[in-house]
Amino acid sequence: MAIKYELIKTCKQSGARLGRLHTPHGVIETPIFMPVGTQATVKSMTPEELKDINSQIILSNTYHLYLRPGHKLIEKAGGLHKFMNWDKPILTDSGGFQVFSLGPLRKISEEGVEFRSHLDGSKHFISPEKAVEIQNSLGSDIMMAFDECAPYPADHDYVKKSLERTTRWAKRCKDAHENTDKQALFGIIQGGMYKDLREQSAKEIIDLDFPGYSVGGLSVGEPKDLMYEVLEYTTPLMPKDKPRYLMGVGSPDDLIEGVIRGIDMFDCVLPSRIGRNGTAMTSQGKVVIKNAKHKESFEPLDPECDCYTCKNYSRSYLRHLFKANEILGLRLLTNHNLYFLLNLMKEVRQAIMDDRLLDYRKEFFLKYGYEL
RNA sequence: UCCGGAGUAGCUCAAUGGUGGAGCAUUCGGCUGUUAACCGACAGGUUGGAGGUUCGAGUCCUCUCUCCGGAG
Numbered sequence: 001m002a003i004k005y006e007l008i009k010t011c012k013q014s015g016a017r018l019g020r021l022h023t024p025h026g027v028i029e030t031p032i033f034m035p036v037g038t039q040a041t042v043k044s045m046t047p048e049e050l051k052d053i054n055s056q057i058i059l060s061n062t063y064h065l066y067l068r069p070g071h072k073l074i075e076k077a078g079g080l081h082k083f084m085n086w087d088k089p090i091l092t093d094s095g096g097f098q099v100f101s102l103g104p105l106r107k108i109s110e111e112g113v114e115f116r117s118h119l120d121g122s123k124h125f126i127s128p129e130k131a132v133e134i135q136n137s138l139g140s141d142i143m144m145a146f147d148e149c150a151p152y153p154a155d156h157d158y159v160k161k162s163l164e165r166t167t168r169w170a171k172r173c174k175d176a177h178e179n180t181d182k183q184a185l186f187g188i189i190q191g192g193m194y195k196d197l198r199e200q201s202a203k204e205i206i207d208l209d210f211p212g213y214s215v216g217g218l219s220v221g222e223p224k225d226l227m228y229e230v231l232e233y234t235t236p237l238m239p240k241d242k243p244r245y246l247m248g249v250g251s252p253d254d255l256i257e258g259v260i261r262g263i264d265m266f267d268c269v270l271p272s273r274i275g276r277n278g279t280a281m282t283s284q285g286k287v288v289i290k291n292a293k294h295k296e297s298f299e300p301l302d303p304e305c306d307c308y309t310c311k312n313y314s315r316s317y318l319r320h321l322f323k324a325n326e327i328l329g330l331r332l333l334t335n336h337n338l339y340f341l342l343n344l345m346k347e348v349r350q351a352i353m354d355d356r357l358l359d360y361r362k363e364f365f366l367k368y369g370y371e372l
Numbered sequence: 373u374c375c376g377g378a379g380u381a382g383c384u385c386a387a388u389g390g391u392g393g394a395g396c397a398u399u400c401g402g403c404u405g406u407u408a409a410c411c412g413a414c415a416g417g418u419u420g421g422a423g424g425u426u427c428g429a430g431u432c433c434u435c436u437c438u439c440c441g442g443a444g
Contacts, residue, residue: 036405094405097406147405246405268405276408277409277411278409279402290399290400291399292400322409330409
């Protein structure tokens with residue numbers, strides 16, 4: 001087996017899990033946040049910088065790398081790790097979400113998905129088998145099954161048909177995947193916002209016996225309370241001895257709420273994207289660095305933060321960089337936001353260890369400005 | 373001094389004589405398995421000034437001011 005999950009303890013106060021995930025490229029302490037590096041790069045960050053902020057694993061993308069530069073090229077380069085100079089674990093998303101987000105450019109059938117490239121309009125076809133083949137070429141530590149992410153809202157009938165197809169596709173992915181000792185393939189539970197469908201999907205996917213499971217189809221525009229509710233009845237259905245991954249979630253409150261509901265892994269573009277767009281996550285809440293009120297603020301972005309950005313630069317300077325459209329500004333904010341979430345998860349792990357995650361949530365929310 | 377050109381939003385510029393717009397800048401908002409250094413909103417005007425022609429003038433006419441270019 002490529003990976004092994006070790007449950008260290010559960011928080012007595014919240015039930016959250018503290019664990020370790022052993023992978024071919026090292027051990028990951030969970031719960032963990034995974035920075036997103038869609039095109040074989042976490043935008044604006046070097047691998048060295050990612051290590052400096054304690055990134056343990058990053059995510060990359062099948063769809064994007066298949067289109068450009070091509071998975072065969074990456075295979076020829078010696079695999080994704082070597083190609084991008086990252087020797088720690090990598091998880092690759094299957095392209096299922098791109099199917100969801102490509103909208104009118106794609107056509108879904110039982111066989112797979114036909115779509116037009118967003119780059120040049122060329123026609124392509126990705127099947128479950130193809131998604132596995134691509135990810136085998138990339139050589140990621142954790143591969144994701146090719147799924148269909150249903151939109152929100154979607155009616156019961158549509159979601160049921162969609163999740164059943166996701167199950168059939170998951171089976172095909174598993175059958176196509178042979179490199180099981182070097183790469184782990186995770187199954188994805190769908191089912192939208194319907195309890196009976198989540199139960200059905202969980203049963204079908206777990207019956208296929210994957211080394212890890214993710215919850216997909218959340219964080220697609222539904223209210224937060226609804227997402228938490230779905231998690232509350234979905235994670236208890238998942239095996240305790242396997243990692244649980246909530247796909248696409250990454251706001252600070254969602255991470256904490258997800259961990260409390262039994263999630264071990266998260267990924268999200270939010271910190272890197274809003275960082276590039278000029279918003280920082282700080283212990284005191286959100287900071288939009290371009291706002292005029294920071295013009296003469298010579299204080300750090302977050303006085304409680306120990307990241308490179310906060311230790312060396314003022315809000316005034318960061319604002320200047322953004323106003324002047326200087327590339328360093330978005331690099332520094334990306335660096336800070338990723339550090340902030342990685343550090344948040346570190347504190348969450350400590351709080352689980354100390355059996356006080358609910359207390360921690362309360363303290364964090366109060367400072368950040370979230371309502372409990 | 374003469375000749376020519378130009379004066380419209382903070383800037384660069386649109387607008388048959390018929391409801392003065394855009395891009396950028398400003399201010400603010402959004403972003404959740406990246407089609408995203410992106411997207412959106414608010415605000416911003418006595419069209420250099422004064423007359424005139426006209427039902428109606430940014431647009432045509434007269435005078436005037438400023439700037440640019442050329443000549444002297």
